[in-house]
């Protein structure tokens with residue numbers, strides 16, 4: 001495990017020089033950013049990135065800047081030793097776990113990344129400032145790991161994010177395009193429990209009863225997906241009614257959007273059969289835990 005930018009650069013340089021690039025002489029460097037408390041969702045990102053790259057860096061940093069709620073930050077699960085062990089077994093070459101003083105030596109950065117209108121919708125509406133804070137750290141992590149141009153080893157650079165955090169993924173892709181980051185953003189499908197609950201570090205705060213109630217999220221998404229697969233009308237409002245039958249689950253939004261822009265898709269006419277493509281986004285609160293999930297339609 002490395003803690004500082006200097007140790008990280010040295011470790012990356014050594015690993016790239018020692019690598020035996022498979023793809024036409026070009027080494028590939030993969031980054032998986034995480035906030036730790038690793039579960040099988042993270043493991044899927046790590047194994048995908050491991051399989052696709054010569055050198056793999058996983059970062060662990062609980063970024064205070066993206067928490068709008070101090071209690072949420074304070075109680076966010078931190079399991080660094082177990083994470084480092086898991087990552088060694090999963091074949092990560094380098095684990096970068098910086099302290100906050102390394103990432104933000106002057107406290108909150110003066111220069112901010114603005115996530116725009118998209119950063120104010122959905123999760124951004126529920127968590128003011130979340131996406132600006134998230135982009136701030138992702139922008140920095142991408143720089144920390146970026147292969148130095150001066151290095152004698154020509155290197156392709158990729159970073160991996162989960163489809164579970166769909167809005168985060170769209171915003172990161174936009175930032176990388178808008179700010180010309182030389183990195184390919186790769187997305188990895190959602191990993192769920194056997195019953196269908198999307199894995200999340202915060203799931204550990206759910207009681208057994210709450211976890212059971214939360215399965216309504218997957219039931220609702222799957223029902224709409226089945227209708228879309230059969231090119232039937234989606235009847236989204238009716239499906240949203242399923243949530244009213246689970247008193248432990250408080251629905252925030254259940255919205256069909258364009259997968260690329262997250263613009264709401266008009267689907268007002270109840271009898272129109274579904275054609276085309278969409279992304280169904282959902283967020284709900286179960287006790288103190290905010291859960292998000294989504295499903296693609298028409299793919």
Ligand SMILES: Nc1ncnc2c1ncn2[C@@H]1O[C@H](COP(=O)(O)OP(=O)(O)OP(=O)(O)O)[C@@H](O)[C@H]1O
Pocket residue numbers: 033034035036041042044045160161162163164165188189190191192198199200201202203
């Ligand atoms: N169930 C999952 N399937 C696929 N990717 C996931 C899953 N859970 C998390 N990820 C991805 O792992 C990366 C790190 O996420 P993070 O460390 O915030 O974990 P998390 O479980 O999403 O935690 P929380 O939801 O409590 O913030 C992100 O790119 C996220 O999208």
Ligand SMILES: CC(C)(CO)[C@@H](O)C(=O)[O-]
Pocket residue numbers: 033034035061063066134137138165168
């Ligand atoms: C991308 C990320 C690691 C930035 O802190 C975080 O938002 C997460 O884990 O999804």
Ligand code: BAL
Pocket residue numbers: 066067165168
């Ligand atoms: N997985 C998204 C990070 C967060 O909830 O802050």
